[in-house]
Amino acid sequence: MTPTKTYIRDSVSLTAITTDKFKTGMISLSLSLPLSQRLTAYNMLLSGVLRRGTEKFPSMALLNKRLDELYASAIEIKNARFGKNEMLVFSAEILDNAFIDGSTDVLDGTLEIISQMLLHPLKDADAFPQNIFEREKSNVTDAVKAEINNPKAYAANRCAELLHKDDPDFPTLEELLKTISETDAKTLYEYYLRLLASTELRFFYVGSESSESVSKIIKERFSEFNGSLTLPNPIKAEVFTELxxxxxxxxxxxxxxxxxxxxxxxxxxxxxxxxxxxxxxxxxxxxxxxxxxxxxxxxxxxxxxxxxxxxxxxxxxxxxxxxxxxxxxxxxxxxxxxxxxxxxxxxxxxxxxxxxxxxxxxxxxxxxxxxxxxxxxxxxxxxxxxxxxxxxxxxxxxxxxxxxxxxxxxxxxxxxxxxxxxxxxxxxxxxxx
Amino acid sequence: MITNDIKLYENTALREKYYKYSHPCGLDIYVFPKKLSSSYAILAAHYGSIDNVLQKAGNTVTVPDGIAHFLEHKLFANEDGTDAFEHFSAIGADANAYTSFNKTAYLFNCTDNFDDSLKILIDFVTHPYFTKESVERERGIIAQEIKMYDDSPAEACYYGMLEGLYEKHAIRRNICGSVESIEEITPELLYECYRVFYNLSNMALIVCGDLSPERIIAIADEMLPREKSEAHAVRVRETALESPAAFMPRVSKKMKVSKPIFNIGIKDVDIPEDPLQRQRKDAAMSILNEMLFSRAGTLYNELFESGLISPEASYCYTINESFAFNSLAGESDSPEEVLAKTCEYLHSITADDLSEEDFERGKRVMYAEFVKEFDSTDSIANNMLSFIFDGADILGYSDIISDVTLDDVKQLFKDSFKDEYFTLCAVYPLDGQEQ
Known part of the structure; x- marks a missing residue:
């Protein structure tokens, strides 16, 4: 259960744990950037837009059908914060080959979809398609506002806002909603291009395949990616200023x-x-x-x-x-x-x-x-x-x-x-x- | 050594097996060997919030709502003034408990000291100790738990759907009861419910981990009586009283929500008595749900593209010996329109429109979801518990899924979606609330 880390290219790495312990393994892809005021809003919008269809699977229904064929390999796209960094994480459960019919390759199929979502999303010339963008803008706005449906989470988030009130990199609920409403399909597309150019791809795999064979699939599926190494914001304790x-x-x-x-x-x-x-x-x-x-x-x-x-x-x-x-x-x-x-x-x-x-x-x-x-x-x-x-x-x-x-x-x-x-x-x- | 008393259940395709042993005290013990770091044990009573009627000297007596859950909280207290949690944490085990409509489960998960943890579990669950003072203090704690759920629109919406579906069935009442109903709970009532429902013949012990049946039986022999107790649970349940139609077609509430949330309930009173038939129906309906309501399907994509529902909409079929229903949940500016479009869609297709391709896809999804449950000791043990109390064998379920035919599914489609079975519960924003 010791992980092996492989650099497939300078900006593409895989950490793999090869084990036959699980019937369902996992694969994830993380893209991380230092936190900034507008980053969370952009990532939220982007995670909505990217799941709406790709060049090869040009609608959400087709994309979801394909995922069902891959034994319900649901791909989640989530934003996660670590200190003053934010990650966009694609992840999926991978049913092991021992438990499926021989003709399906769940791992390769899932990595194909992740690469399609990240590198070939549906787009117009230099913006995400207007109808998709508007729909996701409204979904993301609703999701942010729905925080009040859960008083416990609402209170915790308000407390966190107060905790970070002197740090402009942590947006408040209001600022988040404002950024979402100000963003258009073109701005988001520009952010998406910037993200691809300024981040590295970190894959993490747990399952029965060897690190080499997972690397090989990633190498093929993500051959077009050209990112760069970005240093994360270091871990640093926040300090007390006033009660x-x-x-x-x-x-x-x-x-x-x-x-x-x-x-x-x-x-x-x-x-x-x-x-x-x-x-x-x-x-x-x-x-x-x-x-x-x-x-x-x-x-x-x-x-x-x-x-x-x-x-x-x-x-x-x-x-x-x-x-x-x-x-x-x-x-x-x-x-x-x-x-x-x-x-x-x-x-x-x-x-x-x-x-x-x-x-x-x-x-x-x-x-x-x-x-x-x-x-x-x-x-x-x-x-x-x-x-x-x-x-x-x-x-x-x-x-x-x-x-x-x-x-x-x-x-x-x-x-x-x-x-x-x-x-x-x-x-x-x-x-x- | 596997003796004749220990029965082996096996699924070679899944590469899993478990053992069942009926202890002389009446307790059924299930041992699911699994080589993982953590081990998990559940001792559960086939007793939940819907069992609120007791048989007493030939008469039926109704006990206060929420008593099964109250009992779950109070059982952790020991006669010597200690709390079972303290004993578990002293040896590094992580303990918990939960009460559902039809079961109460006490459990722990540990990576060390399994035998001692199991002894603590058996000991505290088989030794009730309730005093007036401790019941009084617990009332305050549970009142806060109830208020926490009262403030949750999602909970309110789910229960609202159950209130809409059922006229009399106890499932329409909150598992925790209400602040008022728990006022009536006394130590005497708790002891009475304990005597009826916590006799060992009405319970099950499930362990999952790197364990052998012999090891568990030895601990059970040490901790449990050699004979059955005379008391036995007499379940009085109200399924027969329910009509096929939903009790109320609409339930609406107003709470602090950003936009309306909804639960569409579809009542099902056609519950096969035979556990195997129930499992078959469960599998067939779940496949049908995949075909009709999944994110790959026409309905979801139409509702989504038109902006009528938020992405997180979900669907679920529930069936056990006492109740069955389908539910569709989500967030929408117009829950009424979601219901209308859903019914319109179900009317617009016939059983013959259900395709072989979608059927195979639904089956594949169900199979995958099932296999995924066998990777951790906690999901194995908790799922096993549901199967056991429903009279079924968890390892038989993959065959049940694969035996479902497209014709089974077509028949279910014809039978399951009559207009009168539907109820819609929606929670709307408060009047004057800014949206």
Whole structure:
């Protein structure tokens, strides 16, 4: 299960893990660029337009039919952010040859479609076709606006906006919608050409084929590609400037608390392992302090958990509570942080956190997409280790090192989505039906 | 050593097998060997939110909605004041539980200490301990869970569809119950439901990982009684009461959404009693759905190109011993128009328009989706559970898919889409909400 990295050309590489462990392997293609204000909007529009048809499969129906013939090899195109970089990722599940009829080559067929989508999308002279572009513009606008359909995600996104408010490279929801509305079919096509010229193609494969045979297919299917190496923005912790507190009303029954902290520690730092353990003990699992106290002891919520953005060094806590319990919940969350700063970490908490993280890294080997997530991002920043080796590095971390990280944690943002369908005593009214 | 008591199920084309053993205590144990890093175990009761009627001394008693789910939460508490989660995390296992319409599952996944984790699982699920105080505290936690779902338009829309389809069936009520219904739950009621539905003959243990049946049976022998308990589950379900027509053709709600979302439900009361026939119907209907509603199909592409639906529209057929329905979900400025166009399309074609080519494509997709489920211990164990509680063998399903004929599918097409079976639930933006 050790990956082999091959440079097919200067700007085209393949990382392959050859294994017969899976009936369904995966192939992905990532294109990454440093984050900038308009990049997210462009990538969103582009991922819509590219799936609408290609020279060889000139409609979405034909494209989807072909994918069905390739044993439901659905190709997803997604945008993913890593620190201050954004990737456009094409990925597909690949049913292994052992389980299909001999006449179909799923891997080659899927790579053909990805290459068609990326290199030969439907286009007019120097723009994407107007009708396709307009349809996708409206789909992407709808998708961005649909964020309010999920109050938990909405609160988390508003909190993240506040967290990045001094950094123009992170667009706010409003800026994102503005860029989408200002973009036309020609601007997007120009961006697409720029993207192809200024990025490299990184393929990742998990399956039973050898690295050589996958390389051979890629070499043929992507022979026309001429990109260049682009260095990613380095990993750098965001720093605390001022405490931000925002409360917003929404006609829902539950309040959503989203709180962000700066740790100053990222995956590149030697304190990283202690910081990840800190997060685990604080709110990363059902045996964490937040779960055991805010939920189990005080009964204030159903969920209260923390997550650690290892590329920017931020920890975000989210919880759904009665509106009237906001102060109690916030107070308890901060009290638990204070406890850790004071050194209150039991042996049981430390052991559970280490075992939980060790388990996490061991189970990566069972999931092709987790292997991709692990190797595909870490290698970009020069972190070369297997999940197993990486998981073992948490063992040596001491309680004092975790406490030291905790003492550097600063409260940065408190965002509260106040549900206005809630009465002041915490009872809810029925939704309008 | 495989004894006569251990039955082997095998699918050579799929290169998978599992063992079944009926323990003297009444518990059926399934062991699915799989050489992966993680192992997974589920101990589940064939008891879910729709089982809210008990037989008691010859009478039927209705218990509060949401009690199966409440029980799931409370079972983690031990008599010594500890919580099962703590025991699992002390040895590095990742535990969880879920309640659905017809089952309650307790599970863990681990890469180390499997035997001890399994003992913790069996121990806490077979030792209920409910007190007034702990039930009271849990009520607050579950009320927040209910409110979280109440605020979700997607949940509201799905349940709205079920309310539209069913008049009496308990599936129309939320799995978690309501803030009001859980007020009525007491430790005594929890014990009563536990006694009826958590007897070991009404449960199953499924393990998947680099494991042998002998190893699991040895642990079961250590942890479980040698004899069956006298209690047994008497299921009182309401399928027979439902008419074929949808209860209400329209359900509409208003919530904070950016644009309307919808679920079209198509009721199906023709549920074969024989599990194998049910599986056949499931496979045939799923293939038919691929032919009619997939992203490669005419309907989806017309709705999409005309801007009537967002790209993420989905479709799904659900069938088990108690209920069956088709659902189509998505986002649209005009859910009514989506329904009209869908019905128009279904009227415009006849069974003979269903082509061999689309049929083979649908079959291929279903086969691929099925094979993909055999790569991780969690998906294997959870899927097995659904098959087991539906009286079926998971490894037999690929043959069932391949045995479906185009004629089966044509017949289903003729029977399944009568206008009166349809309901449309839409969640619209609030009045005066900016769009």
């Amino acid at each position: 931000k507190t925002v409360t917003e009303d929404m006609p829902v029954s539950q309040g959503k608390l989203s709180i962000a902290f700066r740790t100053g520690v990222t995956a590149k730092d030697k304190e990283y392992f202690a910081a990840a353990l800190f997060n685990e003990i604080f709110g990363g699992s059902p045996s964490s302090k937040l779960f055991m106290n805010v939920r189990e002891k005080l009964g204030l919520c159903y969920y209260c958990s923390s997550s650690y953005d290892t590329y920017l060094g931020n920890i975000t806590v989210s919880s759904g509570i009665n509106v009237s319990d906001k102060d109690a919940a916030l107070g308890e969350i901060l009290r638990q942080l204070e406890d850790i700063k004071q050194g209150i970490i039991s042996d049981a908490e430390l052991t559970a956190a280490k075992k939980s993280i060790a388990h996490w890294y061991r189970q990566i080997y069972d999931y092709p997409f987790e292997l991709f997530a692990f190797y595909g991002t870490r290698s970009l920043f020069g972190i070369e280790a297997s999940p197993e080796e990486y998981g073992k590095r948490f063992d040596a971390v001491t309680r004092d090192e975790i406490i030291k990280v905790a003492r550097g944690v600063t409260l940065d943002t408190v965002y509260f989505l106040r549900g206005t369908l809630a009465k002041t005593n915490g009872e809810t009214e029925d939704c309008d039906e």
